[in-house]
Amino acid sequence: xxxxxxxxxxxxxxxxxxENVAGFEGPATVSRLSGGQSNPTYRMEAAxxxxxxxxxxFGPLLPSAHAVDRxxxxxxxxxxxxxxxxxxxxxxxxxxxxxxIFYVMSFAAGRNFWNGQLPEQAPTERTxxxxxxxxxxxxxxxxxxxxxxxxxxxxxxxxxxxxxDRWTRQYRASQTDDIPVVExxxxxxxxxxxxxxxxxxxxxxxxxDNLIYAPDAPKVIAVIDWELSTLGDPLADFAYLxxxxxxxxxxxxxxxxxxxxxxxxxSLEETVARYCALTGRDGVPDLxxxxxxNLFRLMGIVQxxxxxxxxxxxxxxxAAISAARVVPLAESAWEFAVAAGA
Numbered sequence: 001x002x003x004x005x006x007x008x009x010x011x012x013x014x015x016x017x018x019e020n021v022a023g024f025e026g027p028a029t030v031s032r033l034s035g036g037q038s039n040p041t042y043r044m045e046a047a048x049x050x051x052x053x054x055x056x057x058f059g060p061l062l063p064s065a066h067a068v069d070r071x072x073x074x075x076x077x078x079x080x081x082x083x084x085x086x087x088x089x090x091x092x093x094x095x096x097x098x099x100x101i102f103y104v105m106s107f108a109a110g111r112n113f114w115n116g117q118l119p120e121q122a123p124t125e126r127t128x129x130x131x132x133x134x135x136x137x138x139x140x141x142x143x144x145x146x147x148x149x150x151x152x153x154x155x156x157x158x159x160x161x162x163x164x165d166r167w168t169r170q171y172r173a174s175q176t177d178d179i180p181v182v183e184x185x186x187x188x189x190x191x192x193x194x195x196x197x198x199x200x201x202x203x204x205x206x207x208x209d210n211l212i213y214a215p216d217a218p219k220v221i222a223v224i225d226w227e228l229s230t231l232g233d234p235l236a237d238f239a240y241l242x243x244x245x246x247x248x249x250x251x252x253x254x255x256x257x258x259x260x261x262x263x264x265x266x267s268l269e270e271t272v273a274r275y276c277a278l279t280g281r282d283g284v285p286d287l288x289x290x291x292x293x294n295l296f297r298l299m300g301i302v303q304x305x306x307x308x309x310x311x312x313x314x315x316x317x318x319a320a321i322s323a324a325r326v327v328p329l330a331e332s333a334w335e336f337a338v339a340a341g342a
Contacts, residue, residue, distance in 0.1 A: 007032070008098050013044065013053065016097050020090045021104050024048050039068055039227055043107065050109070052086060055102035057313060069093065070153075071226045072103040074201075077148035084136060084220050108212040108222035116208050116244055116253035123264025128218035130266050131274065133208055136220045137241060138278035141200040141234040150201060154231025159202075160293060161193045163232070167300040174300075174307035181330045185296050188342045194289060196233045204228025206237045207244060207253045238275055239290030242268060246291060246336075288340035295333035302326050 010030035017024045028046035030053070042053040054068050075088035087106040095101060118126045145151050155162060168186050203210075205228050212222040245268040247254035260267040266274070272284055306323035334342070 007040070007058075008042070008055070012097055013102075014046070016092060017044070017046070017051070017090070017104060020092065021051070022089070024051075039071075039225075044104070050107040051089065052105050052107045053102055054105070055098060056100040057308070058099050067227070068101055068103055071229070072105075074150065074153065074226050074229050075105060077150045077153075078143070078201075081143060081148060083140065083143065084222050085226075086222050086224070108224070110212040110215050110221050112209065112212055114209050114252060116255055117249060117258060117263070118265070123262070125218055126264040127266065129208075129213065130271070132213075132218055132220050133211060133241075134266075134271055134274050135278065136211075136223065137203075137206055137237055138275055140203065140223075141198075141237070141279055143201055145199075145201050145231055150231070153201065153229075158193060158196045159199070159230075159232030159236060160196065163236070163297065164189045164193060164293065167297045171300045171303055174304045176303070176306060176310065177326075179327060179330055181327075181334050182296075182299070184342070185292065185330060185333055185337060188337050189289075189293055189296060192289060192340070192342075194285065198234055199231055200234040202230060202232045202234060202237045204230065204237070204240075206241050209252055234279070235284065235290060236294075238284065239287050240294050242271065242284075242287055243291050243294050245271070286340065288336045292333045292336035292340055292342075295329050295336065299326055299329040299333060302329060 008030065010028075013030060014026050014028045017028070018026055024046060025048040026046055028044050030042050030044050033041045033043055033052075039054050039056060042055075044051040044053055054071065056068055069091060072088050072091045075085050078085045079087050086108050089104045089106065091101075091103040092098070093101050113129070118129060121129065145153060164186075168190070171182065171186075203223065203226060205225055206223070210223065210225045211220050212224060213219060214221050244253040245255045248256050249258065255265065258265055260270075275281070276283060302322050302325050306326060309320060309323055
């Protein structure tokens with residue numbers, strides 16, 4: 001049973017939904033969904049069905065962070081194509097209703113896997129679950145942004161160059177300590193940005209626990225948590241996914257040391273081959289730079305969580321555990337940077 005949602009006024013939300021969500025009928029109960037430390041998400045169970053609600057956190061936020069209105073726009077672009085996302089139903093930009101911007105979408109009822117090793121699944125199902133995860137990423141990268149009204153969804157120019165600058169600014173805006181290894185990372189990544197050869201819609205946090213699978217089939221029915229989505233280099237998404245094969249098994253999606261033949265989980269080599277076959281690539285470049293960048297970005301996100309804890313504005317009870325990962329993440333990023341030539 002999900003906990004109630006004491007941090008929002010459920011009565012005001014339900015009243016707003018009555019006026020703005022087509023077909024909505026009360027009464028309704030609202031409960032907070034667990035997981036995630038970015039945009040709080042709620043389940044709204046009404047007489048007319050079950051809905052999901054995403055809002056910005058309350059209080060002061062970093063520039064460009066938690067842009068739920070961008071998420072909503074993206075869902076509006078992708079959903080009509082048949083790509084597996086929740087149906088966007090209504091956006092509220094009036095902060096007077098709940099205290100922050102929010103939107104309502106359909107609720108994807110299915111399976112969410114928090115352990116990338118899939119310990120409760122049989123080998124054949126693990127293979128199928130991973131294959132569809134790879135296939136849906138390739139499918140996303142094949143969508144022409146302009147054809148779905150998202151041609152201006154990201155800034156032009158080299159994606160990784162922009163992102164290194166962005167996460168450096170985000171880190172500076174939330175910095176609480178002087179960490180020498182972070183300074184070395186910032187210098188190295190900024191100096192060695194790879195060339196970009198393709199542009200696509202990218203999710204920004206594509207991993208198995210951000211997917212909802214059908215209850216009775218190894219099929220993705222919804223890709224969730226689009227907060228970091230933009231236009232950019234599709235290698236950003238693929239490298240972020242591929243990094244799971246280098247992460248320890250205690251790290252949610254981590255697969256380091258897994259016996260791939262015995263478990264049915266595809267190896268990294270098989271994953272690369274499948275993605276490349278679907279996207280027309282001859283291969284992927286050395287991934288160490290991308291792994292260093294992804295861990296640097298993750299460190300920046302965690303540093304933001306740490307700052308919100310200090311300001312009393314963190315949105316998850318697990319936030320303190322995450323905040324303690326800042327230095328370990330930076331050190332791991334630097335190990336990949338060294339492997340990439342730093």
